[in-house]
Amino acid sequence: MAIATDDATATRAAAGGAEKRAYVRQIFSEIAPRYDLLNHVLSLNIDRIWRRKAIADLDVGRNPDGRYLDLCAGTMDVSVAIARTAGFRGSIVSADFAEPMLRNGRDKIGASRIAPVAADALELPLASESFAGAIVAFGIRNVAGLDAALSEVHRVLEYGGRFVILEFSRPDSDLLNSDYQQYFTKILPRIGALVSGHPTAYSYLPESVELSDAR
Ligand SMILES: C[S@@+](CC[C@H](N)C(=O)[O-])C[C@H]1O[C@@H](n2cnc3c(N)ncnc32)[C@H](O)[C@@H]1O
Known part of the structure; x- marks a missing residue:
């Protein structure tokens, strides 16, 4: 259409x-x-710094062998940065419903343990309680159905799993x-x-x- x-x-x-x-x-x-x-x-390249900070909050060091979800993964910059984190031995599922975004990131992932999956955040084709952590960078405001997306993330996370949201907002200072x-x-x-x-x-x-x- x-x-x-x-x-x-x-x-x-x-x-x-x-x-x-x-x-x-x-x-x-x-x-x-x-x-x-x-x-x-x-972003004058500042987007890379923001992603790095969000990934630090995800703290894959808590479970370096775990499976992580990069939701609204786009061209998979976050997935690649997680895969390159020192000591990380786990795997990453990169989910996005715009397949061309995933395709355009394919060259970056090489032989790393990143699996791109064409999927809608509102209905993830992923097993319950199967992820040690999840992250969404610059994606959550785009999701039509915030409650459903959050409940899907909650469903797929293991008990104690961490969820990090990186998103734009307006600065506090008027100037x-x-x-x-x-x-x-x-x-x-x-x-x-x-x-x-x-x-x-x-x-x-x-x-x-x-x-x-x-x-
Ligand atoms: C601004 S991009 C962010 C991409 C990447 N996370 C990054 O850091 O560059 C937002 C992405 O969210 C995806 N997206 C929006 N709504 C979605 C949904 N309901 N399910 C899956 N992906 C979605 C879009 O296709 C797009 O690739």
Whole structure:
């Protein structure tokens, strides 16, 4: 099904439900080939530091032989960083419902113990209590059905398993907030559209952050 990617669709998608699910899946499938480049450019490479910090919170050292879930894994940067953690001997399942995102990350995973799985966070095809920990980076605000996704994560985690969420939000300081708003709502969508060739995907990003802040 082709989905019109105009501003009205983006706004309806940001409101939630099945339309949001279809829209999010569509935009990530379309921007997949440029996703990594845009991530690093738009965040001035700070995204790597944020992911590293989130992975430190996951603390795979508690169970270095365990199985970990990278939810909304995209091009699998988080999975690869976990696999490279010193002393890690476990395995990682990288789940995402936009297959082109997983495909575009395939070259990164090499022979590591990372298994990409095309799956919806709302209905994970994964056994209950089978993961030592789970992480979702920049994905949870995109999920249409937050309660269902959280309950799925809870189901697949072993008792005592840790769940880490890395997500955008607005700075507390008013001064920073105005610069941030300027960048996020004016500059980022323009660079995003130019590099990705996608008219609305990078306008959806600030909208989705606004919405998740309001929840
Ligand atoms: C901004 S990307 C983040 C990718 C990656 N975690 C990272 O750190 O770069 C968000 C990802 O969430 C995925 N996603 C959104 N909703 C999903 C859902 N319901 N089930 C599975 N994946 C979902 C999208 O397909 C996209 O790849």
